[in-house]
Amino acid sequence: MNRIRFLATAAIAAVLLSACASRPTRAPAPVDREQAQRADAQRAAVSDWRLSGRVAISNGRQGGSGRLDWTQRGGRYDISLAAPVTRQSWRLSGDAASARLEGIEGGPRESGDVEDLLRASTGWDIPVRALVDWVRGVAAPVDAHGPARVAHGAGDLPTRIEQAGWEIEYRDWYEAGIGQPALPKRIEARRDEARVRLVVDGWTVVPGAASPQAQAEQAPDTLLAQTLDSLRLDDPAADMRAHVEAGDLRPVAVCGFACLAPGYGPGGAAVVRGAEMRIIDGSGDVIVGDRHHELKRQAEAYARAYNAALAAWRAAHSDAAGATPAD
Incomplete structure (x- = not known):
């Protein structure tokens, strides 16, 4: 019985090793x-x-x-x-x-x-x-x-x-x-x-320091699309955690006639001073078409989810983060 058990174990091990050996090694992704x-x-x-x-x-x-x-x-x-x-x-x-x-x-x-x-x-x-x-x-x-x-x-x-x-x-x-x-x-x-x-x-x-002339030459919808491409629209809370870990506790703002941080502070939308918020570039008060309107809607949804997660984090870490937006 022990010999049968040993042979069975050896056979299973051989199959597993064979599978590992035949598994292709993933090559690094090519650089664009x-x-x-x-x-x-x-x-x-x-x-x-x-x-x-x-x-x-x-x-x-x-x-x-x-x-x-x-x-x-x-x-x-x-x-x-x-x-x-x-x-x-x-x-x-x-x-x-x-x-x-x-x-x-x-x-x-x-x-x-x-x-x-x-x-x-x-x-x-x-x-x-x-x-x-x-x-x-x-x-x-x-x-x-x-x-x-x-x-x-x-x-x-x-x-x-x-x-x-x-x-x-x-x-x-x-x-x-x-x-x-x-x-x-x-x-x-x-x-x-x-x-x-x-x-x-x-x-x-520093806000506005990264190639302002190049940004000014871009159409607002193009600039907003590029900004959204750099964000995790499917998981704004993950972006929030990364920025908090880096020491950045500013809410995200979307601009129209004023720059507001949706989902942050009393009433669900806070007006924050410019140096204390992260403005989504390309979200200004001028809408250049349906595409821009849809992109701005995505920006507002992202900002609302990001800021709600940030407000919850600050409430749970009031000693480390200072006053919560509700204060």
């Missing part, structure tokens, strides 16, 4: 080059933004880590770094022509070359001017940093950029949202022994 280029262009057009996260820097001999807050306004940057263990903090500000480093021994230092300033003051090799672009997942300008090799992967998003002797890997991404393209979440840049690792906890794209 045109879509990847369009997405790269959208990220490159984002000139005004803020991010917060955690950074680790090393040069093979020494290193450090801390909280990072970076504000970019066109070509001007303002970067703050705080080390929680030593309770030290530094601030780096400047543009393409000058840089100022504060918080170091001996007082602030200034230079026309930010990389030389950091190298001389801290011993760290950090390509700040190129990181302005790399941190968004786009290659830095060729005239300043030389040619770049960009590899794309899943979702037509960059997985690696090689430029100026540096290799930048993108380990994770935030999905595209309202008025915001997909942006990196985990980045590692390295050259020789130098390493910069960044985990972005949250992005904020």
